[in-house]
Amino acid sequence: xxxKKSDIPGEDIRLAMEMTAKRxxxxxxxxxxxxxxxxxxxxxxxxxxxxxxKAVIAGKAPAGSDCVKIALEPAGGGGFPYFRAGxxxxxxxxxxxxxxSRPYSIISSPKDALEGKLEIMVQRKGIFSTFIIEEAPxxxxxxxxxxxxxxxxxxIRDRGHVVAIAGGSGVTPFLSMMKAIRDGSxxxxxxxxxxxxxxxxxxxxxxxxxxxxxxxxxxxxxxxAEGYRHGFITADLLEECxxxxxxxxxxxxxxxxxxxxxxxxxxxxxxxxxxSERNSVGDRAVDELxxxxxxxxxxxxxxxxxxxxxxTLITALExxxxxAVVRCRNGSCGFCHSRVVNGxxxxxxxxxxxxxxxxxxxxxxxxxxYAESDLEIDIPIMDLEG
Amino acid sequence: xxxxxxxxxxxxxGGLGAACKILNAGKSCLVCEKHNIPGxxxxxxxxxxxxxxxxxxxxxxxxxxxEPGSTRKVFEELGIADKIEWIQLKDAYHxxxxxxxxxxxxxxxxxxxxxxxxxxHPDGEKYIKDFLALCKQxxxxxxxxxxxxxxxxxxxxxEKYPDYLACGSYSVKEGFEALGYPKxxxxxxxxxxxxxxxxxxxxxxxxxxxMINSYITGxxxxxxxxxxxxxxxxxxxxxxxxxxxxxxxxVVKILTDADGHVSGVRLKDGREIxxxxxxxxxxxxxxxxxxxxxxxxxERAVKLTNFRKLAGKGFTVFLGLSKSAEELxxxxxxxxxxxxxDNVKQYESMKSLNNTGAQATVCLNNAYPECSPEGTCIVYMxxxxxDDVWSSVSKEDYFKTKNKMxxxxxxxxxxxxxxxxxxxxxEIAIAxxxxxxxxxxxxxxxxxxxxxxYYDGLMNRIQMVEEDRFVPGLRIGGGYGERLLGYPSSFKSxxxxxxxxxxxxEKEGR
Ligand SMILES: Cc1cc2nc3c(=O)[nH]c(=O)nc-3n(C[C@H](O)[C@H](O)[C@H](O)COP(=O)(O)OP(=O)(O)OC[C@H]3O[C@@H](n4cnc5c(N)ncnc54)[C@H](O)[C@@H]3O)c2cc1C
Numbered sequence: 001x002x003x004k005k006s007d008i009p010g011e012d013i014r015l016a017m018e019m020t021a022k023r024x025x026x027x028x029x030x031x032x033x034x035x036x037x038x039x040x041x042x043x044x045x046x047x048x049x050x051x052x053x054k055a056v057i058a059g060k061a062p063a064g065s066d067c068v069k070i071a072l073e074p075a076g077g078g079g080f081p082y083f084r085a086g087x088x089x090x091x092x093x094x095x096x097x098x099x100x101s102r103p104y105s106i107i108s109s110p111k112d113a114l115e116g117k118l119e120i121m122v123q124r125k126g127i128f129s130t131f132i133i134e135e136a137p138x139x140x141x142x143x144x145x146x147x148x149x150x151x152x153x154x155x156i157r158d159r160g161h162v163v164a165i166a167g168g169s170g171v172t173p174f175l176s177m178m179k180a181i182r183d184g185s186x187x188x189x190x191x192x193x194x195x196x197x198x199x200x201x202x203x204x205x206x207x208x209x210x211x212x213x214x215x216x217x218x219x220x221x222x223x224x225a226e227g228y229r230h231g232f233i234t235a236d237l238l239e240e241c242x243x244x245x246x247x248x249x250x251x252x253x254x255x256x257x258x259x260x261x262x263x264x265x266x267x268x269x270x271x272x273x274x275x276s277e278r279n280s281v282g283d284r285a286v287d288e289l290x291x292x293x294x295x296x297x298x299x300x301x302x303x304x305x306x307x308x309x310x311x312t313l314i315t316a317l318e319x320x321x322x323x324a325v326v327r328c329r330n331g332s333c334g335f336c337h338s339r340v341v342n343g344x345x346x347x348x349x350x351x352x353x354x355x356x357x358x359x360x361x362x363x364x365x366x367x368x369x370y371a372e373s374d375l376e377i378d379i380p381i382m383d384l385e386g
Numbered sequence: 387x388x389x390x391x392x393x394x395x396x397x398x399x400g401g402l403g404a405a406c407k408i409l410n411a412g413k414s415c416l417v418c419e420k421h422n423i424p425g426x427x428x429x430x431x432x433x434x435x436x437x438x439x440x441x442x443x444x445x446x447x448x449x450x451x452x453e454p455g456s457t458r459k460v461f462e463e464l465g466i467a468d469k470i471e472w473i474q475l476k477d478a479y480h481x482x483x484x485x486x487x488x489x490x491x492x493x494x495x496x497x498x499x500x501x502x503x504x505x506x507h508p509d510g511e512k513y514i515k516d517f518l519a520l521c522k523q524x525x526x527x528x529x530x531x532x533x534x535x536x537x538x539x540x541x542x543x544x545e546k547y548p549d550y551l552a553c554g555s556y557s558v559k560e561g562f563e564a565l566g567y568p569k570x571x572x573x574x575x576x577x578x579x580x581x582x583x584x585x586x587x588x589x590x591x592x593x594x595x596x597m598i599n600s601y602i603t604g605x606x607x608x609x610x611x612x613x614x615x616x617x618x619x620x621x622x623x624x625x626x627x628x629x630x631x632x633x634x635x636x637v638v639k640i641l642t643d644a645d646g647h648v649s650g651v652r653l654k655d656g657r658e659i660x661x662x663x664x665x666x667x668x669x670x671x672x673x674x675x676x677x678x679x680x681x682x683x684x685e686r687a688v689k690l691t692n693f694r695k696l697a698g699k700g701f702t703v704f705l706g707l708s709k710s711a712e713e714l715x716x717x718x719x720x721x722x723x724x725x726x727x728d729n730v731k732q733y734e735s736m737k738s739l740n741n742t743g744a745q746a747t748v749c750l751n752n753a754y755p756e757c758s759p760e761g762t763c764i765v766y767m768x769x770x771x772x773d774d775v776w777s778s779v780s781k782e783d784y785f786k787t788k789n790k791m792x793x794x795x796x797x798x799x800x801x802x803x804x805x806x807x808x809x810x811x812x813e814i815a816i817a818x819x820x821x822x823x824x825x826x827x828x829x830x831x832x833x834x835x836x837x838x839x840y841y842d843g844l845m846n847r848i849q850m851v852e853e854d855r856f857v858p859g860l861r862i863g864g865g866y867g868e869r870l871l872g873y874p875s876s877f878k879s880x881x882x883x884x885x886x887x888x889x890x891x892e893k894e895g896r
Binding site: 045046325 | 422423430431432433437520549551552553554555556560563564565610611612614615617618619621622630632633634635636654655669671672674675676680685686688689690691692693699708774776777778779780781782784785789792793796808810811812813814815819820821823824827829830831841842845846849850853
């Protein structure tokens with residue numbers, strides 16, 4: 001085979017033999033300027049995803065009869081990370097003997113976050129909301145996880161018009177989206193259909209969100225009032241709001257999702273264009289309440305605690321005051337990904353978002369898992385240092 | 387226990403391979419991983435009804451049960467081979483190159499590939515056979531070199547491996563010029579260039595020829611449960627062998643003693659763990675630039691690191707489609723879609739944010755139909771940015787910039803394949819250089835380690851591996867290591883560095 005680049009005999013081999021020497025020489029000639037390991041890309045990644053940051057409760061204001069708006073500021077001043085309207089943050093803190101974490105959708109616009117302003121809306125129910133509404137004074141410092149979640153508009157996946165359906169504090173992601181549309185950080189149209197019992201239950205001002213690409217329709221089930229619809233979110237109302245370029249987003253109780261899906265089916269709406277925010281996995285009904293022993297490894301530390309079979313493992317960990325990583329609390333984000341060393345467990349199919357290899361090798365998301373026997377698990381440490 | 391024989395920083399392929407090797411030798415080992423799961427790029431994620439593979443298009447070097455490839459043999463030695471279920475890929479690639487009007491599928495297997503090449507050129511079959519014969523000589527020469535530990539008998543080299551000796555200084559371009567093949571054949575053989583991400587003037591012929599040879603003759607596979615299966619298989623093995631692996635655990639400092647020897651690591655929360663040996667599965671830029679005090683870093687380590695070129699920065703669009711591949715007319719598993727076969731120009735065009743969206747794209751269902759629910763399919767498309775242009779994107783523009791690029795890639799795929807997919811996107815995720823920087827911590831969001839450069843190619847790195855280390859007790863494996871990027875290479879680099887670490891320990895008499 002005539003395989004050569006040089007016609008000089010032996011030249012090719014000579015060049016090959018020199019390869020390492022030449023490399024050595026080039027390294028010698030390279031200046032020893034201090035190394036750069038962090039570029040603009042790395043800084044932006046860190047700014048968008050700083051891990052946990054400290055946030056201070058800076059204000060509280062009632063919003064309708066069931067909710068309270070909580071204003072947060074960064075503990076060290078400056079801004080919060082930019083995010084996508086519709087995303088949530090998880091707040092964590094010690095409350096009594098427990099260490100609690102809960103996800104809350106942001107109601108501010110992403111632009112507000114850059115200025116250090118972030119509001120969430122807390123519905124009065126459960127132990128964390130009682131703590132944050134009733135007990136935690138202004139100035140209380142909380143750990144805040146970075147904004148997360150994929151319940152946001154995507155210009156490629158979603159249609160240009162979103163019909164947003166909400167009940168209770170489920171309006172929160174849509175408040176953020178509407179503000180973002182207004183200030184130009186998001187570019188789509190949104191029609192909010194909000195279901196409430198009476199006007200007194202509405203946690204926002206519907207008049208504030210009309211015009212400039214957003215519209216709001218409130219449906220009251222227990223009151224008739226001018227300017228408000230009466231009844232439920234039914235097929236005919238949906239048909240009125242939906243055009244050819246519509247995606248439907250839903251955020252609220254599961255019962256609402258079932259009802260509205262049924263109504264959407266009546267008008268033949270494409271199911272793949274419906275997105276609903278998932279709710280936290282709560283207690284489950286059991287035939288017989290049993291309390292199992294739960295052994296927990298975090299790095300080289302070992303804890304032993306009780307795990308009732310009707311509560312998720314994360315609840316057991318929180319009650320025991322163990323800072324345990326958790327983010328979405330609905331089984332989907334995988335932040336609490338943990339290894340089962342030993343024992344039986346249960347995960348409801350609708351809350352099982354584990355990877356297929358996780359199922360094969362016995363990994364769980366404790367936020368959606370219940371003990372079925374004594375259990376030994378290995379969970380990642382909560383890296384609070386940001 | 388606060389003391390380990392070896393600490394591994396990072397649980398990418400290289401880190402996992404290194405830890406398995408150390409533990410198999412009966413030494414104690416701790417792996418510190420800053421993320422909450424193992425694998426680095428070798429992972430997957432779930433969105434709605436879909437589980438997306440984060441990186442792997444094809445795993446080369448696995449072979450079959452009957453004829454195991456070199457990487458499977460390594461897996462066997464480490465005790466992880468039985469934990470992974472493989473799916474063999476049928477075809478090598480579907481090449482679409484618009485300028486030349488190429489649009490064809492190449493099969494795996496030396497015979498089949500050669501036969502198919504006859505369709506490209508009347509003498510295609512002969513050219514490919516010749517080329518593979520040359521590759522065989524190269525591979526055997528490399529085998530002989532490693533057998534003789536880099537001290538070969540010159541006479542044997544001259545007699546048995548003359549072509550290997552001749553082409554040792556060739557770039558890919560020079561190699562193909564020397565062979566004198568027609569353009570159609572060279573263009574086809576160049577299809578794999580994006581897997582190394584360097585253009586034909588920079589990649590060394592030996593390295594590239596060796597890679598395509600192992601793809602064409604050895605084929606490629608994917609694990610059934612995405613690459614996360616490989617990572618969890620390794621994690622399971624680490625536990626079986628009594629090793630520890632800590633997640634959400636970033637190493638912020640590699641500690642050295644008065645003699646400049648590694649003495650341990652410091653974690654982000656301030657905790658220090660003692661060890662005389664550290665194997666890092668991250669970039670030397672990070673190791674020497676961030677994880678070590680500058681006084682502890684020899685000048686030549688800084689020079690070498692500055693000398694090297696950070697390779698392509700990744701951009702991937704992951705799509706969960708609400709129609710089946712069949713319905714959509716997506717026929718193949720692996721697509722290479724280029725503007726033209728001129729990879730020097732293609733490389734240039736990837737330097738800007740206006741990247742034309744040339745891509746390596748996978749439709750997973752065409753290798754593994756059950757990977758998503760019936761009536762759906764998974765498509766993911768990857769391109770590279772060959773310059774650090776994403777550093778200039780602001781927070782406010784970031785989401786829009788990424789969607790713009792993603793839309794361009796989707797359109798590009800549709801145009802090249804004649805399919806329509808944009809109207810049935812049920813789930814989408816987009817990974818940018820920022821995303822890769824966030825998950826693995828690599829500078830600029832580089833996914834391919836240090837680029838294969840003319841003087842920093844495979845052979846030079848292998849030959850100079852001992853010269854390229856500077857701190858006693860510290861070795862660097864993975865995609866930035868001696869064998870460059872890729873699943874098999876990064877894994878083997880980790881294993882090899884672990885082997886050297888074991889020898890260092892032996893010498894120390896421990
Ligand atoms: C989109 C894409 C497609 C690809 N396709 C293919 C393909 O088809 N075939 C193929 O062979 N290869 C492919 N590759 C390349 C392959 O994935 C990589 O080369 C390989 O996975 C790199 O492994 P690594 O060992 O270098 O580790 P990495 O995956 O880079 O992981 C490094 C790990 O170290 C951790 N770490 C870093 N710093 C620290 C610290 N200070 N403390 C603790 N932990 C730390 C990181 O969190 C990370 O987990 C692809 C890559 C990408 C991104």
